[in-house]
Amino acid sequence: MAKNLYLPPHNNSSVTIAFTSFFFTASPSVDKSQRINTLNSSGNIADKPMKSESSQPVQTYNNSNAISNEKFTKTDCKIKAIKCSDKSTKMFSTFGAWMSDASRSDDRIWVADHFSGRRLQEFKNISLLLQNDHKDVDVRKFYQGCGHVVYKGSFYFHNGGTNTLYKFALNTRKTTALTMPNSRYRQLSYLFHNSKTYFKFAVDENGLWVIFASNTDDNTMVAKLNPDTFSVQSMINTAYPSAKAGNAFIVCGVLYFTDNLDKLVTYAFDLKTQSPLDVSFDLRKGNEILAMLSYYPNKRLLYMWDNSSVRTCRVKFKNS
Secondary structure, three states: OOEEEEOOOOOOOOOEEEEOOOOOOOOOOOOHHHHHHHEOOOOOEOOOOOOOOOOOOOEEOOHHHOOOOOOOOOOOOOEEEEEEOOOOEEOOOOOEEEEOEOOOOOOOEEEEEOOEEEEEEEEOOHHHHHOOOOEEEEEEEEEEOOOOEEEOOEEEEEEOOOOEEEEEEOOOOOEEEEEOOOEOOOOOOOOEHHHOEOEEEEEEOOEEEEEEEEOOOOEEEEEEEEOOOOEEEEEEEEEEEHHHOOOEEEEOOEEEEEOOOOOEEEEEEEOOOOEEEOOOEEOOOOOOOEEEEEEEOOOOEEEEEEOOEEEEEEEEEOOO
16 A cells, blocks of 8 residues: 655645555675774664764864854744654664755755664655665764754754764765763663764754753753854753653754653743743654654654654644
8 A cells, every 4th residue: 555755845735655565774894894883783883982984173162152142043833733644654774864955955865774873875766765775874973863864954863872973065075073971872861862862963943952861960951052162052951851851852942841651742942042841742643663863944844753654743733
């Protein structure tokens, strides 16, 4: 039976594309020495940091390079409800992320299959994704979790077993690294246990962010990132326990948390005023694993990897 994936275009007219369920193949084996440095004997991500292959020196965040007067371009669009499409397509893996560029008009789609790996699948357009016609892109480091994004032509991800984040330029293959001290990144002390994610990148109307957990307590931290220099502009402590959250996303400068079953949005934190907001609305009905939940401001959609299937969700705002 054919499955459907609903991807409303930017002009808000509706289009439904029908296609047969497809499966993503496993990535080809990687260099043996690289795998030894990264994986333990069971084949899982090891805690030992990998040797850097970045084309630039690794940057480290500290308070001296943070900007306290971060400017927000848009914060006046609070969410009223989320409506997920009934149309979806079945994927091979329980975990993964599917992405388009959250900043621009780009027909390409990227898929990171599973919660660890070092290859992306790149599709020239949605039609080829439906046919599983792709090329593999080696991002040179093992990613961990399902919290990646593509933004301004680059793939942003957490390098498994380390506290290092990477920016990988998809056209030039150039890599830039950023270390995040005082963050949780190993020994299964995930930010979001449901998706095996330590660092969650997010994009909203204000730009690029990364969400992570403090290693001194269970507080959820949010860093505003400069995508051009790949550096931290500001750091915000939400004081919200990561153990309470299943996942999170950012819309118009507000961080929204799901409950630990990923069925409801139960808490929000305004990153501009640094104050909590009273919210409560449904996200989904099922109890299966929600691996990925990412907002796309250029489409006003949430992309979801839910119960081994991918779908989109329409974001409805209070002022619309």
